[in-house]
Amino acid sequence: MPRMVELEVDGQTYKVEPAEAALKEAGKQGLEPWGEALAVVGSAVPRRRGAEHVTGQARYSSDVQLPGMLHARLLLSPHAHARVRRIDASRALALPGVRAVLTCLNTDAAWDEERRLFDHTLRYAGQEVAAVAAADEEAAEEALELVDVEYEVLPAVLDPQAALMADAPQVRGEGNLYGGKPQVYRRGDVQRGLASAEVVHTQVYRTSIQHHACLEVHGCVASWDAAGLTVWDSTQGVHLVREELASRLKVPATKVRVVAEQTGGGFGSKNGIGPYHLVAVLLARQTGRPVRLFMPRAQEFIASHHRPATQHELTGGVMRDGRLMALVHRIIGQAGAYAENAELAAGAYGATAELYRCPNVLMEAWIVHTHTQSPGACRGPVGTEVHLALEQFIDELAEQLAMDPLAFRVRNYVRADQTRRRPYSSKALDRCYEAGARGLGWRWPQDPGHGRVRRGLGMSSIIWHGVQSEPSQAVATLYADGSLQLTLGLALIGTGSETALVQVAAEELGVSPDQVSLIIGDTRGTPYSIDSSYGSRTLALVGPAVRAAAAEVKRQLLARVARGLGAEPEALRLEAGQIVVRARLEPPMSVAEACRQFVSAPLMATGRRSRNPRGYAHESFGAHFVEVEVDTETGAVRVLRAICAHDSGRIINRLLAESQVQGGFVQASGPALCEEPWLDPATGLQLNANLHDYAVPTALDVPDEVQALLIELPDLGNSIGAKGLGEPPHVGAGAAIANAVAHALGLRIREYPLTRARVLEALRSAREAPGAREGQASHEGI
């Protein structure tokens, strides 16, 4: 058993393992925590393999073209709920160039326990009905039109509220509430907490569906040969795709190779396999040809998963001095028709239970089945929606007390995780508040002005779960010329983790990042570094494995140098890239020089991530501060400045971290302000399934300034001190924007996105409401 010590946080005593104890297990000889002065870690090393991108050489899976390759297309259900009464593919098969048509009549493959790949019953618009493989895209597309399907259209329910009604059509024949009851988190007694509170307030918030809208659509190229199956996939994780394909096809994992040299965006949508993978693989097997299946953009919207629409009812009880006494949060999330990813529809955990000191908390997540596509992980799943509601509600509670919303948050600051009763391995949210407020010039009360254009400041806190103990492996090979090769089983998805991992290895070995090359993006020959890059965990998960691998080749190198010089290995130190022999006169020697002199066969090591020290909770934190301008005549909201303060532990690469923060903020501004699918209530089909009308932010929509303030408090949880940064910037941005809009207008719109239409409608209702508050957009001129 590890030695545990007592740690006091906020007057509470916790038992934790000293972080150094866990580091002692890392690497063969154990690792020391890194000091302050690091040579490579922390510097702005340019993105690895960037030159491929700027010259057009980067090869994405959608660029793969193989001899004899066929092109596949999917026929998707045009109805939210229907039965296939008759299907006839003979006309499609007769079309020149068409090689295969798969339907429920000739394909019995199961997709999961609930449905077949092509089912007789269709429970959402966009579910797979048939697939065609043909010599070219055009023939495949034309053949789809020749698949004759007679549908029996059945009653559908698209709205979760309606689905909970007694007379609603049953999506799955067992009640529309997933699991038959809500998921619950309870702490203390909210009834007593609310009764003891001096002010009790309730509000309801609604968030919209968000589509990932990756620029590279979902798809893959599948090819069988004597060695087995090879799939070039647009994915966030080659190993997870391999595992899932092997298990689905009942073939050994060693017979499946998955390649993803580059992936054009994932944001949570490209973890594991979808029906399209299986379709491509089956078509390839049946035709004996490689098959390429990439979705047309319109299908991409409806056939892939999305962030679900949610409703949040929040009740809070506070004391006049600002103390939070009770929080009740009821979430209704849309699970879609199948139980796929139901846990991503809503959840009774996270920010509401953790972000503020509060003795009494009740969270209920009502996960409801509707005749819609299932939700999927979308950058900060569940958390983004919860923050959008909670962080506005916190603002509203402060408003009830006439308190500065920042001061209210600070008043309820907490230093330990109340849900698991553990101290955090690191938490610098207080420093985020301080730096962000200073950076923006936070002031309270605000003066939005009285003209047509109003200005407002808004802020939001951020909490996002960190990396738990899970295994990760990395292989390092040091060659006789001093070059280091890192072999990693992960995909390049644009986060820049791979560049940071190169820096970790270079730092540990005392070489320049230019001396480090990467083998990556292929299951063949790579270790299991990560199943898939989701959950903001690639760097904090794989980084320690990379450090351990580099440390081990360093140990081997130093042993060879010691032997060569006739010195004791303990007398050798690697400092600032130079090998120094203590108490001897040999001049310092670079790693490359040492390799040339003493290494003949390459040195190789597999590094494994050691577990997290016991007793801690691991989370990333942050606080966003924004200034917006709202045109009361057009309803247009413009974010002028965003100051994004993040506690993500040690920052390995400042430049790339800044990109992550800016990108996360910009992406999250979409569902806060402009992105919204328009669903046809009659069919459940998306009417704006294109990148123009489903308005993702453009260069014209971004603020002039999105500043990343990276608060560097190295985390105790792992040997590189890093925490996640992929999702946190996305999680908090929407609420900060919405709070700023509320402060600019003096009224709050609780349904998102805050489109021009919603802003204008809110202003109109406020104007027409009897006894409209003074100064609440009721001045003359609008």
Place this chain on the structure above:
Amino acid sequence: MSDRKPPPEPPLPRGPEVTRRDLLTGRVAGLMLDRLQGEEPEALPAPPLIRLTVNRVSRELRVPAHRTLAEALRVNLGLTGTKIGCDHGECGACTVLLDGLPVYSCLTLAHDADGRSVETIEGLASSDALHPLQQAFLTYDAFQCGFCTPGMIMALKALLDRRGTPDAEEVRQAVSGNLCRCGNYLHVIAAGLAAARSLGDGG
């Protein structure tokens, strides 16, 4: 526009199952592929020929009449640096320069480029040096997943070719038709301005 040749009349098909519509809709390309692989051996007519200058090299290619320039570049010439994100002129990933002007190559028919000059991302760097835009994209980390990058760079190239010293607003406008879902626009704008300065200083 004036010296563009109309696409040549497709020859009549000989195989019984190939219709004139097949030719126009490109079925023939697929059938040709089959034929090359020794299947369905009946002789089929080739798609019509076009001549373009691609990245300063003159190219001849046989392209079905309906094929877009984006597909022709990617499939016929293997120049997959030009990306297709939507195929409907919404995302800008397919931006190339046609006679120096930026176009969405997914909305441009290959035959409309007959006799004209096309510049793609693959032609931007010289043999020994990156174009200042490419260098600036690296220095400012102006991309994440990189899928929008070729289109972004070509849109900016068109701007810098016609306006040496654009301001930030002009750079922003120049890429307003290019979506970056990773949201890295501010770094793109910074890179565009830096490249303009670098070109102004004589490269």
